[in-house]
Amino acid sequence: MIRKNAPLPPVPSALRLTRTPGAGPVAALEIRTGDFTFALDRATATARLTLADNPALTFTLSQLTTEDGANLTARIDTLELLETGPLRTVIRATGFHRGAGGPPAAPPSPAGYGRFDILLTLYAGATHVEIDHALAPLSEDPAKNREREMQRFRSACIPVRFAPASASRTTLQLTTESRHLLPGQRLFQHEDNAWTIETANATGARAEGILLATPDSPSASATSTAYATVRDFWQQWPKAFSAAPAGDGFDIDLFPTLTLSSTNPYASRKDEQIWYYYLRTGAYEVRQGVEKSHRLFIGWAPSPDSAHTIARALQTLPVVLPPLDYINATQIDDPMLPPMSGGLFDDWDRAFLAATRSYFDQQKENRWYGLLNWGDWYGERRYNWCNHEYDLPANLFRQALRFQDPEMFREAVRQTTHLRDIDVINHHADPTRIGLKWKHSVGHTGGYYTPGAETDMHLPNGGRKDDEFFLGRSTPGHIRVTSFFQNHQLTGDPRALEAGRKITDRLLTDPLVTNPRYKYITAREPGWTLVNLAAAWRATADDRYLAALNRLADNVLLKAEGHGVWLRPLRANQTGGDIKTGELSFMVAFQTAGMIEAWKLTHRDDIRQNITAAARYTADNLYRSEYRAFVHSPSRTRTQTPRAGGLAGNNLRYIMAYACTLDPSLLPAFREPILDSFASTVANRQWVGTKQNPDRPYPHDITSAFYWLNPDQTVMNTLFGDDLRNPANREKILKRAAPASVFPPNSARWEEDRIGD
CATH class of the missing domain: 2.70.98 (Beta-galactosidase; Chain A, domain 5)
Incomplete structure (x- = not known):
């Protein structure tokens, strides 16, 4: 100082x-x-x-x-x-x-x-x-x-x-x-x-x-x-x-x-x-x-x-952080509320900070070190590295600026450097592979072990083969670029910019973007690709990215047919048999989050209407008033665990709240689901999701649960800021929460069934 x-x-x-x-x-x-x-x-x-x-x-x-x-x-x-x-x-x-x-x-x-x-x-x-x-x-x-x-x-x-x-x-x-x-x-x-x-x-x-x-x-x-x-x-x-x-x-x-x-x-x-x-x-x-x-x-x-x-x-990266009011004035990103801005917003911020401290603790205790490993975390499916599926460094960059925390910033740089160095195909004999990013694989990239041979490792994969985790695979739903552009903007690293462009340029050739009839796997594929294209355009002003974003938004609208999301065929394990088509929780959330990013850049009315339709689909099919929380599948006969916070709950509540800012007529119907699920999250410490010890969360959810923290807090502040800050309202709001018995005990340690012997 x-x-x-x-x-x-x-x-x-x-x-x-x-x-x-x-x-x-x-x-x-x-x-x-x-x-x-x-x-x-x-x-x-x-x-x-x-x-x-x-x-x-x-x-x-x-x-x-x-x-x-x-x-x-x-x-x-x-x-x-x-x-x-x-x-x-x-x-x-x-x-x-x-x-x-x-x-x-x-x-x-x-x-x-x-x-x-x-x-x-x-x-x-x-x-x-x-x-x-x-x-x-x-x-x-x-x-x-x-x-x-x-x-x-x-x-x-x-x-x-x-x-x-x-x-x-x-x-x-x-x-x-x-x-x-x-x-x-x-x-x-x-x-x-x-x-x-x-x-x-x-x-x-x-x-x-x-x-x-x-x-x-x-x-x-x-x-x-x-x-x-x-x-x-x-x-x-x-x-x-x-x-x-x-x-x-x-x-x-x-x-x-x-x-x-x-x-x-x-x-x-x-x-x-x-x-x-x-x-x-x-x-x-x-x-x-x-x-x-x-x-x-x-x-x-x-x-x-x-x-x-x-x-x-x-040996220590020097960090100088500009004041938050200056960052907000630049309008280069979503506006950020000041940290600890009062009332239940403080609970929210403390939950994020506790999750981040837990990440650093787990990094030390589990020894996530090594020449190819440093900057990532191990155990996504027991035997593999995560490759930062939900772009934790992007969130750490944002929150480092918000909380004025240099160690968060340094960790974001380490993680982005790891992503660029190890998890991305930077050079290859086959030029069509350059810019692909490996999804969470054994040894980061796969290629070290033959599936079904040499090893007794078996990675859970929803009943399907686990070959892809040994061989390595890249899909648009597991590609993130925002942290590369942030790293370049905040440190000047030229290779970070090159990596972000390399990956985005490869996405431009993907059938998801080029073929309007392409049947993607789930709604998160177009959702995250929209997020990536928006981040790339903001950082470079390259109109190829904006044009691709508009084409992909057109494809989403075409498949959604007014429902908000494509009602795709559901697998047998995704429904109880009462319905055959629909979309699942966080997939809806991430597609809609991508469309929100597209709307911010284009202000297209058809995109706005899609966002509000997706919010209605969420309220009608994925919110359960009896749980005061969300569920994973739109099926009414499938046995499901309620989800207030975490990957699904936080993000579904965010898109419903954002939809209310685009169409205020939704607020009377959405007010109860938004406030009830938020209260269930706070009162039951469900910030990082169900079946977890909230004091030692699964690292995956440290980012997936908080990825949209800044715009989420901003819209909640717009809709309910005075109520959430007023100390006199605290108990009244928390009484909206579902009883603890609705949620599984918060005692599971993810390492017990995810870390190798």
Whole structure:
């Protein structure tokens, strides 16, 4: 925090950029600020950091060892300046790792392997470079990629070396975890809670991910300390720092060699599907399309103590949040009520905050860590990762702004980064697959296990086969993009914007959007696609997205035939036999939420009428006055659990309330269902749904129950704000609630039947 009237820091020395021209593209770049200089040579993909007359520090952008043991080095194909100015410069380098020959001129020159995309950021007055290193394991030869969906490689690192000053050899002292790292030694974070320096017989729990390097050079008038730090080092295990055998530097092992005591420590491990599925072979095994990134820093500081202090500070993403009234004034998103705005709104906010705290607790206790896992949660169907089906980071971004909570914001960035890196097909031999997002699968992407073989894992799937969770599948009903656009708008991350556009562009080709006669699975497919198209248009103003939104809205209207939703054929387990067609609870809610987003952009009257018709369908078929809550199926003879809050209840009440703002004549009929179901939610602590411990909710519902929190509170405030805030009305409103006996006991812990043994 900056105190009022605190003295301002000195004005930093502006960045000065020099380009060295080449025969074609720029051959080299140099950026200076004060005594610090950063230089990048395009031909060798080597960067140099110098501070005053200290020995030069150099690093190659990336090195990779293939599955068959070939050592490849980054070779730059494209070099861009994304941003230049006196305060910040951002360089982007992309290419492949190749052998000594560089780009393959013609067969039989071997193709490169491992596409890299590296952002290098320099700041005025700072003596470090920020590196965003992304690696996509795939061959430069598309034919090889077509032969192999699952890709393997042994290791990848950033080698850092110190050049001798003049004729005097520089000696180097490396320190990590308060221990000296001797030439040839490696600190290996091989689990989230265990690191080892084998030849030093040293062990520990969670390394902070900082290495200090102090050169001792006779020619330097004063010796500074270099440092390297990897953000979320142990959380993204395996990780390592290795001292170069020659004693002249170290390697930052982003993907360290997977050996411990000369063996693979990850073979045949318990709970393999949680932590070891991509490590079990002794090589990194990932599905084509993954592009894993790491954020790290390399720099200079005056002393070991100051180097450590700076490195620790860089490990935490700095967050500055604008005031809520400013955000609302921009009108870039739905208006947000101030947090804890009084009365029953406080209960609502406390429920969300408690659910979020529970998420962080479960993240720690269940150890949702690992290089491919960090930023996601495990156990959606006992054996799989969730892939943030309901876009939790989008809600965390919104509520971080509303509650002015930097940790929510940081978690949203982590989760969006995971979604972009792991759960989306970023590159592929088949261009029609680029932009697909995997639904919740074993190992995030599927592809690690053969259905019905190798394993006794069985994932509940409504009586149907569970093959899709092992093989991986993408459907529009499980695709979300809002958090990518939010991340770009709030942090400037260029790859977040690219991911959001990539996914949305792929949606434009889906039959759901292109074929008006397409019979989608449930109403949530068009609903979430409308939400995605609206978010993409707001972020980019690309009229292709708005045109697709209008076409899809037309398709929804065509199938709904005035009923609000398509009355599709129901499966046998979705009805008690009294009806054959209709739509289920949260599917109705999410289609209508998508149409609400479409209406906000278009103000089409036919869309408005569809929203109100869907609300009427909800009131007539999915609300049960005897429960003062909703049910899942429109069937009257099906045995059902009442749903006041959670995925179904909160969202159905939201669309009914929103419909009243579009057509006030609905309010007399809808007032009782809205207030009664809300009271049942508050009084019975049903915020995250039924059959759950409200103090430890299923993470799925932390977002699905609260996804529309901001517009939901806004419409409830519009309709009933004074009543909900007035302390004198509290007991009167809560008396509307159904008795606790209507709902199953709030005691089930979702982990008991969802987490592996």
